[in-house]
Amino acid sequence: MKTYPISLTVNGQKVEANVEARLLLVHFLREVLNLTGTHIGCDTTSCGACTVHLNGKAVKSCTVLAVQADGGMITTVEGLAQNGQLHPIQEGFHEMHGLQCGFCTPGMMMQAVAFLEENPDPTEDEIRMGISGNLCRCTGYTNIVKSIQYAAEKMRAERGQSEPGMEEMVR
């Protein structure tokens, strides 16, 4: 069995490993690094439960090879909180009841963070299109959208860009 050396940064930590070329990034994260916050849902590039950030972009880690991440930077859901402080998106899901069973939540949050980086002040429609690659089988989308709106406002405030009237969006 031929293996390939890879070296990457996962949640700020340098990681080195020898992997088979066919090893999927999601299996590398879960089974080699034991980072089981990233979930495997459909395993067919549909549900988005396995979403992680690869070099700052949200990708479905069931559809990327670990060797493709060589030299890259990965952030998983475990890397969202900093110094014991929840990320605004985690706080949003907590405050706005953004999860029911919780299975889709890690992927949903990783996609939401990437989306808000690009669009810090989205409309509800834009949020819904932004998470169109993530499925919630509890169909809890209403509160997921509210959670993302909560995070958007908090992140804007943290950046000192809070606009008047925005607090009305989150009730």
Place this chain on the structure above:
Amino acid sequence: MIPPPFEYVAPKSVPEAVRLLSEDSEAKILAGGQSLLPMLKLRLVSPSLLIDINRIEGLDYIREENGWLKIGALAREASLERSDLVRSRYPLLADTCRSVADPQVRNLATLGGNLSHADPANDHPAAMLAYGAQVVITGPEGSRMIPVEQFFTGPFESALQHGELLTEICIPVPQMGSAGAYQKFERRVGDFATAAVAVQLRMDPDGTCAEAAIGLTNVGLTPIKAKAAGDVLVGRRPDDEVIRQAAQLAAEAAEPMDDQRGTEEYKRSLVKTLTVRALRTALARAGGGVQ
């Protein structure tokens, strides 16, 4: 699902990729991987070697040059979708990029891969037919440029020969009065099209249509150029009756089959409706100063 075993190499240049590709008839190119990885996991393909072209620098360009919009093989759907140049001057391409799968897939997926995969359900082939685009194919003997109309030879089959790689897509820079639109009908967001229609046209200042081309997605074994439907518009004012005629001809050009997305009759009817919508959108854009 675990892919079958294969070897892996990440060349740093196009000539190196072409050499590796021509040395191994069972090798496959890995670009965005958003079609290839699912096929590997389902074991629909089992290549001996994956040649990952993502480490080749300078292949992700999107720029106008010598009358063409030139798009490198590694330009991602997301980059095209966000490009000001594409959004302002290539509305058909912008529409099409937004129709592909979902945001995460578009972060990796490439236009070059979408064409090379030659899936008749993919969105870009119809748009490229409507644009009259050309593709640059690079092989051991150098590069050749062919019209996209000659590229799709069958379902999942293209004009790419052993050892060849699609390296660039060239879309003619639109003249004054040009616009386009892509109208896709899908069961749910991110799905393959039940049917979709791509329109690119150019209006003369006197209100007659100077050029028009129409491409159809997922209603045949290959993407279809509905030539008669485009031709009927040329030299005429596109009023409701002319649009209806074009839509009827587009529906007749479709060769759909019954499947889980609908019956043959239903899909033909969809093509007709989507052609009307795409033409109306393109006409509004052409009139609205969008080139």
